[in-house]
Amino acid sequence: MRFLFCLIALCWALPAAAMGPWQRDTCHLDVPCVLDDRSYHVKEPDDWDGTSPMPVLIHFHGWQRTGALPVQHQRISGATRRRGVLLIAPNGIRKTWDMWYPETDDVQFAVDVLADVMARYPIDPDNIFLSGYSYGSIMAWRVACDRGQEMNVRALLGISGTISQSEDCAQFPQEARHVHGLKDNVLDFPYGPQGETDYPVSLWRDHLGCTDVVTDTRDWSVVDFLTLTRTEWGDCAEGTKVTLDIHSGGHFIPHGWIGRQLDELLDRRPTYP
Template identity: 80%
Template sequence: MKYLLCLIALCWAIPAYAAQRDACHLDAPCALGDRSYHVREPDDWDGESPMPVLIHFHGWQRTGALPVQHQRISGATRRRGVLLIAPNGNRKTWNMWSSETEDVQFAADVLADVIRRYPVDTDNIYLSGYSYGSIMAWRVACDRGTEMKVRALLGISGTIGQSENCAQAPQEARHVHGLKDNVLDFPYGPHGEITYPVFLWRDHLDCTDTATQVRDWSAVEFLTLSRTEWRDCENGTKVALDVHPGGHFIPHGWIARQLDELLGREPVYP
C-alpha cells in the first residue's frame, strides 16, 4: 500500500510540474508577482533532462518577447539544448546604474522561479544582454554573480563602469563591442586601450596582463571579429573580448559561438 500511495503521488506531481511549464511559453509570459519573464525551450528537449540556462536581458524599449523570437539569440539557444529566459523590464528598461537595485533582486527571483519550473543544469547558468540589457547583465553579475552561480557573462554592446567595486563576479566573462558603436560608445581605455572594455573583470578575477590574440573569426563573411583572451585568471577562469568594426548590434553567430565553446562543442553557425 505504501508503494502504491507513493506511485499515485508521483503521478499527480509530474502533471502538475508540467502544467507550470505549459502555462507560459514564448509570447505568453510567466508571471512572477507583479513582474514577468518569457521562456523558450530548446528544440528536441525530452521534457526531463536538466538544461543549461541563458538569462538574456532585452534592450531599451523592448520586452522579453523579442529575445525568445530573435534568430541571433533564441536561434542559438534552441539548437544547443539551452533554456532561454528573457525577463521583462519595468517600463521596457532596467534599473542598473547602481548596485542592488530592485531589478537585481528580480533577476535572482527569476532564476529561482525557473529552477522551480524546470530541471536546470546549475553548473551552466549564463547571463547575457544587449545594449541596456548588457549593462543589466553586467550589473547582476557584479552584485549576484557568485550567489547565482553564473558560469559566464556574455555581454553585448554595453558595460557598467570599469572602476566599479563589484561584490561578486561570474566565473568567466566574455564581451563583444563594435568600434563604431554610436549608441553606447566603445569604452576605450585612458590611453586609447582597445582592451579596456573588460578591465573590470580582468582585475576582479585576478588575471595577469598577459593577453593572447586569438585568430580572427566570423560567422558571416561581411563581419570579422578579433578576439583577445586572458587565460591565466584566478582558478583557471578566462576573460575574453571580441571587437568588430561595426556599430550597435548583436553580431551574427556571437552568442552561438560562446555557447558552443562553453559547452565544449565544435563552434558552428547557426
C-alpha cells in the same frame, strides 16, 4: 550554503513528473510567466525531452523592448534552441532596467527569476549564463557584479553595453565574455584612458585575478561580411578567463556570436547558426 543553492538541491529532489512540460500551458514564448507583479518569457530548446536538466541563458532585453523579443530573435533564441539551452528573458519595468547602481530592485528580480525557473524546470546548476544586449547588457553586467557568485554564473555574455570599469563589484561570474563594435554610436566603445581597445573588460580582468598576459589573439567570423578580433586573457585565478571580441561595426548583436560562445562554453563543435 546560500538559499539559492538550497533551492537548486530541492528542485533536483523533485520527481521528474512534477517538473515536466506543463509550463507550455501556462507560459511560453509571447505568453509570460508571472512572478508576483513582474514577469519573464521562456523558450525551451528544440527536442527537449521534458525531463533532462538544461543549461540556462538569462538574457536581458534592450531599451524599449520586452522579453518577448529575445525568445523569438534569431540571433538569441536561434542560438539557444539549437544547443539544448533554456532561454529566459525577463521583462523590465517600463521596458528598461535599473542598473546604474548596486543592488537595485531589478537585481533582486533577476535572482527571483532564476529561483522561479528552477521551480518550473530541471536545470543544470553548473551552466547558468547571463547575457544582454545594449541596456540589457549593462543589466547583465550589473547582476554579475552584484550576485554573480550567489547565482553561480558560469559566464557573462555582454553585447554592446558595460557598467563602469572602475566599479567595485561585490561578486563576479566565473568567466566574462564581451563583444562591442568600434563604431557603436549608441553606447560608445569604452576605450581606455590612452585609447586602449582592451579596456572594456578591465573590470573583470581585475576581479578575476588575470595577469596582463594575453593568451590568445585571433580573427574569426561566422558570416563572410563580419570579422571579429578576439583577445583572451586565460592566465587568471582558479583557471578562469576573460574574452573580448571587437568588430568594425556599430550597435548590434553580431551574427552567430551567442551561439559561438555557448558552443565553446559547452564544449561543442562550433556551428552556425
